[in-house]
Amino acid sequence: MAESGQGAATALAKDERVKEISGLRKALIRPELGAIVGTIAVFVFFVAFAGDSGMFNAQGVLNWSIVSAQFMIIAVGACMLMIAGEFDLSVGSMIGFAGMSIAIISVTLQWPVWIAILLTLALCVAIGALNGFIVVRTGLPSFIVTLAFLFILRGFTIFFPQLIERQTIIGGIDDAAEGDWLAPVFGGKIGGWIFDWLAEMEMIAVFERGTREGEPIVNGIPMLIVWALVLVAVAHVVLTRTQFGNWVFASGGDAQAARYVGVPVNRVKILMFMFTAFCAFVFATCQVMEFGSAGADRGLLKEFEAIIAVVIGGALLTGGYGSVIGAALGALIFGVVQQGLFFAGVESSLFRVFLGVILLFAVILNTYIRRIITGER
Amino acid sequence: MSGFDHDPIVEMKDIAKHFGPVIALNGVSFDVRPGECHCLLGDNGAGKSTFIKTMSGVHKPTRGEILFEGCQMNFDSPRDAMEAGIATVYQDLAMIPLMSVTRNFWMGREPVRKIGPMKFMDFAKANQTTMDEMRKMGINLRSPDQAVGTLSGGERQTVAIARAVYFGAKVLILDEPTSALGVRQTANVLATIDKVRKTGIGIVFITHNVRHALAVGDRFTVLNRGKTLGTAQRGQITPEELQDMMAGGQEMVALEGSLGGTV
Amino acid sequence: MNGFFKTMAVTAVAAAALLGGTAAQADGERYVLVSHAPDSDSWWNTIKNALALAGEQMDVEVEYRNPPTGDLADMARIIEQAAASGPDGIITTLADPDVLSGPIRAAVDAGIDVIIMNSGTPEQAREIGALMYVGQPEYDAGFAAGQRAAGDGVGSFLCVNHYINSPSSTQRCQGFADGLGVELGNQMIDSGQDPAEIQNRVMAYLNANPDTDAVLTLGPTSADPTILALDQMGLAGDIYFGTFDLGGDIVDAIRDGVIEWGIDQQPFLQAYLPVVVLTNYHRYGVLPGNNINSGPGFVTADALDLVSQLAGEYR
Numbered sequence: 001m002a003e004s005g006q007g008a009a010t011a012l013a014k015d016e017r018v019k020e021i022s023g024l025r026k027a028l029i030r031p032e033l034g035a036i037v038g039t040i041a042v043f044v045f046f047v048a049f050a051g052d053s054g055m056f057n058a059q060g061v062l063n064w065s066i067v068s069a070q071f072m073i074i075a076v077g078a079c080m081l082m083i084a085g086e087f088d089l090s091v092g093s094m095i096g097f098a099g100m101s102i103a104i105i106s107v108t109l110q111w112p113v114w115i116a117i118l119l120t121l122a123l124c125v126a127i128g129a130l131n132g133f134i135v136v137r138t139g140l141p142s143f144i145v146t147l148a149f150l151f152i153l154r155g156f157t158i159f160f161p162q163l164i165e166r167q168t169i170i171g172g173i174d175d176a177a178e179g180d181w182l183a184p185v186f187g188g189k190i191g192g193w194i195f196d197w198l199a200e201m202e203m204i205a206v207f208e209r210g211t212r213e214g215e216p217i218v219n220g221i222p223m224l225i226v227w228a229l230v231l232v233a234v235a236h237v238v239l240t241r242t243q244f245g246n247w248v249f250a251s252g253g254d255a256q257a258a259r260y261v262g263v264p265v266n267r268v269k270i271l272m273f274m275f276t277a278f279c280a281f282v283f284a285t286c287q288v289m290e291f292g293s294a295g296a297d298r299g300l301l302k303e304f305e306a307i308i309a310v311v312i313g314g315a316l317l318t319g320g321y322g323s324v325i326g327a328a329l330g331a332l333i334f335g336v337v338q339q340g341l342f343f344a345g346v347e348s349s350l351f352r353v354f355l356g357v358i359l360l361f362a363v364i365l366n367t368y369i370r371r372i373i374t375g376e377r
Numbered sequence: 378m379s380g381f382d383h384d385p386i387v388e389m390k391d392i393a394k395h396f397g398p399v400i401a402l403n404g405v406s407f408d409v410r411p412g413e414c415h416c417l418l419g420d421n422g423a424g425k426s427t428f429i430k431t432m433s434g435v436h437k438p439t440r441g442e443i444l445f446e447g448c449q450m451n452f453d454s455p456r457d458a459m460e461a462g463i464a465t466v467y468q469d470l471a472m473i474p475l476m477s478v479t480r481n482f483w484m485g486r487e488p489v490r491k492i493g494p495m496k497f498m499d500f501a502k503a504n505q506t507t508m509d510e511m512r513k514m515g516i517n518l519r520s521p522d523q524a525v526g527t528l529s530g531g532e533r534q535t536v537a538i539a540r541a542v543y544f545g546a547k548v549l550i551l552d553e554p555t556s557a558l559g560v561r562q563t564a565n566v567l568a569t570i571d572k573v574r575k576t577g578i579g580i581v582f583i584t585h586n587v588r589h590a591l592a593v594g595d596r597f598t599v600l601n602r603g604k605t606l607g608t609a610q611r612g613q614i615t616p617e618e619l620q621d622m623m624a625g626g627q628e629m630v631a632l633e634g635s636l637g638g639t640v
Numbered sequence: 641m642n643g644f645f646k647t648m649a650v651t652a653v654a655a656a657a658l659l660g661g662t663a664a665q666a667d668g669e670r671y672v673l674v675s676h677a678p679d680s681d682s683w684w685n686t687i688k689n690a691l692a693l694a695g696e697q698m699d700v701e702v703e704y705r706n707p708p709t710g711d712l713a714d715m716a717r718i719i720e721q722a723a724a725s726g727p728d729g730i731i732t733t734l735a736d737p738d739v740l741s742g743p744i745r746a747a748v749d750a751g752i753d754v755i756i757m758n759s760g761t762p763e764q765a766r767e768i769g770a771l772m773y774v775g776q777p778e779y780d781a782g783f784a785a786g787q788r789a790a791g792d793g794v795g796s797f798l799c800v801n802h803y804i805n806s807p808s809s810t811q812r813c814q815g816f817a818d819g820l821g822v823e824l825g826n827q828m829i830d831s832g833q834d835p836a837e838i839q840n841r842v843m844a845y846l847n848a849n850p851d852t853d854a855v856l857t858l859g860p861t862s863a864d865p866t867i868l869a870l871d872q873m874g875l876a877g878d879i880y881f882g883t884f885d886l887g888g889d890i891v892d893a894i895r896d897g898v899i900e901w902g903i904d905q906q907p908f909l910q911a912y913l914p915v916v917v918l919t920n921y922h923r924y925g926v927l928p929g930n931n932i933n934s935g936p937g938f939v940t941a942d943a944l945d946l947v948s949q950l951a952g953e954y955r
Binding site for chain 3: 053054055057059060062063064066067135158162167168169171172173174205207208209210211212213217287290291292293294295297298299300339342345348349351352373
Binding site for chain 2: 237241242243244245246247249250253254257258259260261262263285308320321370
């Protein structure tokens with residue numbers, strides 16, 4: 001838990017049976033500790049082994065930042081939902097589905113892109129709500145319910161473009177998005193002037209030829225990264241500092257106990273399913289706006305990558321415990337390792353080995369921390 | 378003891394509760410007055426849980442009426458009962474171990490400061506109040522953001538009781554608060570019950586342990602097979618009589634004989 | 641905690657050992673090949689082998705990268721990443737120009753020479769500024785195969801598409817249908833990647849549509865289970881069976897007369913030639929004046945020996 005003692009503890013008379021715990025130990029017992037240690041370890045490792053490979057030049061940093069930001073966006077949703085005690089395995093399919101929905105509405109139906117985006121938002125959040133509604137109404141494990149939606153959504157994502165366009169990839173969204181007011185919120189870049197200036201100061205590389213000759217290789221921070229940071233910040237504040245955040249913890253910690261004291265557990269859970277769907281929607285929209293096309297294969301296995309990032313970040317699979325900051329760091333580790341192994345020249349198939357090892361360490365370390373916190377023996 | 382000159386806070390009249398073909402309660406009458414500890418005794422399956430869930434708004438009675446401070450009440454949810462002032466501390470569901478004491482204490486009734494559309498929890502106030510209330514109950518917390526999981530079973534019950542008292546409970550229902558505790562922790566919880574009773578709150582103490590009941594109870598009602606077997610005043614009944622009533626009389630006498638009167 | 645750090649240290653040492661192995665040729669040219677194939681696609685093994693062989697023969701450093709699940713958006717990241725690592729050249733497929741043209745063009749503009757191989761067309765390659773295209777235009781190959789089948793009297797067919805997400809695989813089926821002069825319609829099935837599922841779906845389709853003249857598979861992933869399916873249904877050798885690409889079982893089936901022909905796009909050349917071309921371009925400034933068509937070549941029961949000997953490895 002992130003709130004501090006606020007000085008109340010110091011005013012009390014000491015009970016001789018309450019053992020003092022050192023400040024260090026107290027600082028250590030937080031859910032995101034494993035992720036913090038992991039992040040430091042990962043960066044030390046790659047600075048040592050891939051420091052001069054281009055991983056830490058502007059382009060390289062942008063590359064792993066984008067990949068990490070993608071993970072972060074879906075990890076934030078998965079984290080909040082997992083703390084509320086549920087899973088969503090349909091995230092990856094939702095990403096493909098949302099992208100395809102935008103493509104069909106804007107390219108095939110020729111409607112304005114902003115309408116496509118807003119309709120898709122409504123659709124995704126509604127499906128999230130349906131997921132949540134079925135879970136709380138039937139009492140079935142969310143694992144099963146969302147697994148069903150994994151297949152349902154993926155099936156539609158392949159079926160509709162096949163039916164309408166006779167192919168599984170719909171392109172041309174970038175042309176449709178030309179001049180649209182909403183599209184740049186997802187596909188745009190900000191802070192270009194910083195990079196122009198950096199390029200002028202010869203601190204980052206510029207294109208050597210082609211139509212963009214002389215422009216900096218990195219020409220702005222993609223909105224994807226902005227979305228990731230904003231989502232992490234908002235979710236963290238909501239979770240740790242608001243009444244609703246307390247309800248999220250309570251719903252996942254013990255739904256029955258929470259109900260007995262009047263926490264609207266069902267509403268909280270359904271809202272978290274909707275939030276997870278929203279995160280998938282943001283992921284998909286950023287991707288579609290950047291690449292200008294939607295494909296039926298987008299987002300495959302992303303649900304597991306999100307869950308892995310959350311678990312590395314210290315959340316408990318059984319719910320009621322976790323941290324958004326931890327999940328964000330988990331996503332960062334994930335992205336940096338995935339991209340960094342390439343820069344370090346490691347055979348790419350070994351990525352999975354590293355991932356497994358990190359996951360195992362994270363879970364073991366987190367179990368240990370949790371024992372300290374809860375005093376389990 | 379105090380309380381007998383007062384009108385009951387809650388009065389349950391001839392309550393019946395059927396779950397499909399199963400008759401869980403079949404005409405139970407029960408009341409609790411301010412400042413008294415009314416013990417509800419009964420063996421497993423006697424209907425104690427169903428009865429308190431009816432009282433706290435989880436179940437709706439099939440028949441019978443509930444009077445709260447003289448007015449007929451119809452609780453739709455535990456929340457309604459809580460708003461009215463009936464707080465329940467459940468045996469196993471009292472606390473969420475992974476959450477801090479403060480978060481547990483305020484769960485469902487968080488003190489908020491509104492900033493725009495966001496309802497922020499006022500942690501300064503929440504922590505201070507939690508520490509103060511726990512100290513009143515005789516527990517010095519290491520810190521309010523200590524997880525409830527680090528507390529002992531008795532301490533957890535105490536947090537739950539302190540929470541109910543702080544939020545203005547007029548009636549406090551304790552569901553087997555001592556059943557999973559050691560001797561020393563039981564004593565602490567019983568002492569807490571005594572403290573709370575003296576503040577004028579009516580306590581419904583559910584237990585199947587006659588000695589725990591006799592230690593703090595003012596009145597004793599025994600439930601057997603969904604019916605009340607009567608209510609006794611403190612000092613009018615012996616532990617043996619209580620034990621017999623709980624078990625439904627005869628069989629227990631026979632059993633007790635064979636076990637040498639130790640049960 | 642101590643245990644944790646100790647294990648981390650061990651992992652680091654192990655990783656360092658791995659790094660030592662691959663970074664040995666750091667002074668030569670470095671080329672990265674990026675494919676769109678998921679890990680499960682065995683056909684790309686030939687590409688990997690040919691790439692390694694070319695690297696060895698030309699004495700350059702080569703690397704193979706692919707998106708593990710076949711997600712093309714991930715592939716775009718891999719191209720960006722490859723560009724960031726500053727190689728001398730990138731050899732990549734152009735499975736979806738919408739997704740990949742941005743990153744590829746950025747790599748070209750950053751001064752990296754790019755050759756498009758396998759998926760894509762010569763026009764698309766020119767458009768994004770690649771040096772050349774090495775491969776087999778998918779629609780044209782499908783069309784040629786369709787014409788050939790039409791000549792053999794085929795009027796209806798089943799296209800077993802195991803990679804339905806990729807537009808190029810759909811183009812093969814479409815080309816085949818157009819070559820036959822029939823509507824594609826429902827004759828293409830999404831078979832998935834699992835052998836048992838593919839086998840059962842093929843059997844289900846053929847049971848439901850008994851008058852199907854021909855089966856077209858798009859590679860070993862779909863061809864191998866289809867061979868089994870036909871075997872079980874007693875249709876092996878009876879139904880007209882053509883496939884894209886070669887593999888061990890496909891070659892055997894061609895010899896046994898189960899498969900009429902395999903369209904060999906000669907993946908070996910697709911990986912090998914770009915490395916040779918790029919190396920010579922960087923060393924001596926020489927560059928062929930045109931694109932290179934590595935296929936289509938029809939492999940039939942005649943002259944199978946060398947193919948069967950090297951199938952799955954270099955053929």
